[in-house]
Amino acid sequence: MSKKPWGYQPINNRPDPDWDLNPQTDSVRAGLARSGFGETSEALYLTSGFTYSSAEEAETAFKDELDHYLYGRFANPTISMFENRLATLEGAERCIATGSGMSAMFASIACLVEKGDRVVASASMFSSCHVVLTEFLPKWGVTTDLVNGTDKAAWEAALSKPTKAVFIETPSNPLMDIVDIKMVSELAHKVGAVVIVDNVMASPVYQKPLELGADVVMYSTTKHIDGQGRVLGGAVLGSEKYILEQFQPFIRHTGPAISPFNAWVMVKSLETMFMRVERMNSNAQAVAEALEKNSKIKNVRYPGLKSHPQHELAMRQMNGAGGTTIGIEFKGGKSEAFKFMNSLRVIDISNNLGDSKSLITHPASTTHRRLAPEVQAEMGITESTLRLSVGLEHVDDLIKDIDQALKK
Numbered sequence: 001m002s003k004k005p006w007g008y009q010p011i012n013n014r015p016d017p018d019w020d021l022n023p024q025t026d027s028v029r030a031g032l033a034r035s036g037f038g039e040t041s042e043a044l045y046l047t048s049g050f051t052y053s054s055a056e057e058a059e060t061a062f063k064d065e066l067d068h069y070l071y072g073r074f075a076n077p078t079i080s081m082f083e084n085r086l087a088t089l090e091g092a093e094r095c096i097a098t099g100s101g102m103s104a105m106f107a108s109i110a111c112l113v114e115k116g117d118r119v120v121a122s123a124s125m126f127s128s129c130h131v132v133l134t135e136f137l138p139k140w141g142v143t144t145d146l147v148n149g150t151d152k153a154a155w156e157a158a159l160s161k162p163t164k165a166v167f168i169e170t171p172s173n174p175l176m177d178i179v180d181i182k183m184v185s186e187l188a189h190k191v192g193a194v195v196i197v198d199n200v201m202a203s204p205v206y207q208k209p210l211e212l213g214a215d216v217v218m219y220s221t222t223k224h225i226d227g228q229g230r231v232l233g234g235a236v237l238g239s240e241k242y243i244l245e246q247f248q249p250f251i252r253h254t255g256p257a258i259s260p261f262n263a264w265v266m267v268k269s270l271e272t273m274f275m276r277v278e279r280m281n282s283n284a285q286a287v288a289e290a291l292e293k294n295s296k297i298k299n300v301r302y303p304g305l306k307s308h309p310q311h312e313l314a315m316r317q318m319n320g321a322g323g324t325t326i327g328i329e330f331k332g333g334k335s336e337a338f339k340f341m342n343s344l345r346v347i348d349i350s351n352n353l354g355d356s357k358s359l360i361t362h363p364a365s366t367t368h369r370r371l372a373p374e375v376q377a378e379m380g381i382t383e384s385t386l387r388l389s390v391g392l393e394h395v396d397d398l399i400k401d402i403d404q405a406l407k408k
Contacts, residue, residue, distance in 0.1 A: 012038065023089055028271045031084030033077060042081050044264040048072040074252055078260040082267040089204045089270070090217055092237035096247060097263055101200065101220020102128050103256035104234030108196050108218050109165055111250035115141030117164040120193070122149030122179050124172035124379045127368040129198065133167065149179040150310060155187055163193040171201040174363045174387035175301045175327040175380045178310035181317060185213030203354070205277040206321040216242060223354030224324070226269045227276050231262040276356060276392060280324040283398060284390035288326050290399045296406050298384070301327030325353055326388045334383035337362055341386070343405035346397055353389035358398055360388045
């Protein structure tokens with residue numbers, strides 16, 4: 001009887017294409033590593049550990065002298081396929097996936113800083129990122145200066161002295177402020193700072209921070225990359241030097257690993273990401289234009305609208321797209337905003353975003369509730385602010401749902 005498993009056959013090593021593949025093709029095929037069974041779909045390797053043919057092989061593997069998986073907290077074949085595919089789409093040398101977007105954000109900075117260091121960040125951001133920068137890092141003796149992300153003079157002043165890292169969220173959550181990545185990167189590099197961009201709101205489809213001069217890109221892959229409300233995940237991408245010398249040692253010993261199952265969901269989700277995000281973007285553009293015409297709405301913050309303060313920058317930086325999320329400010333206050341939300345029949349009330357289902361939330365009482373009122377005010381968040389993440393439903397149904405809710 002053969003010692004090989006039933007059906008096993010050598011891997012088909014056919015030549016790679018001799019042309020540059022389109023990103024949509026890469027989203028389906030990059031990083032694919034088939035086993036000897038010749039499976040069509042990416043395999044799910046649900047294992048926490050790996051075996052060795054001898055004690056000597058194990059020793060060699062742990063010395064990094066042999067290409068061999070060691071332990072699930074370090075790497076896994078399914079996770080590697082997801083990392084390699086996302087790195088190809090992003091144009092990054094390396095990618096490491098993490099268990100959540102916040103673990104990616106925290107680790108991307110924490111692996112760089114030590115007591116006495118200084119971080120500069122754009123002031124408008126997700127509340128948990130704000131907490132990490134202004135409450136947790138100071139416990140280590142790391143200071144953070146927050147600046148108006150849309151003010152060039154503020155960046156010039158902040159980056160006129162030594163800085164270890166710069167953190168940018170663009171577009172910002174929830175009001176879609178746009179930071180000029182190229183401008184900030186040029187200023188930051190003059191003082192030796194590493195530029196980290198949270199690219200969640202734009203997604204890999206519409207914005208390439210590394211091409212604009214940033215050093216590191218991070219994601220909550222829970223959002224557009226999964227985009228179907230199923231699993232948590234994060235990712236950090238950058239140069240081989242940053243990933244292997246700074247980021248990887250930090251996370252190997254602190255342990256924010258993604259599960260193989262979650263990575264498998266993510267790598268399969270990448271196959272449809274372009275189609276989903278492009279449809280969500282076109283829906284969001286139409287919804288934003290409809291909202292802007294309604295007399296009950298005080299302000300619509302959507303980069304695809306000419307009324308957005310950084311519209312021209314957004315069009316250059318985001319490949320002509322406005323994204324999938326809209327900031328809305330009602331005339332009136334919290335009661336008017338809540339009445340509208342409670343009257344919706346299609347759009348769900350939820351604090352997630354980047355999902356195939358359209359979702360709406362009240363940031364002041366949910367996603368940004370942790371922040372002090374004065375901090376919310378600095379970000380432009382009021383009791384009448386809503387964040388609408390536009391999904392894949394037919395745009396006519398979304399507009400009808402919004403219209404009927406506004407009439408209540």
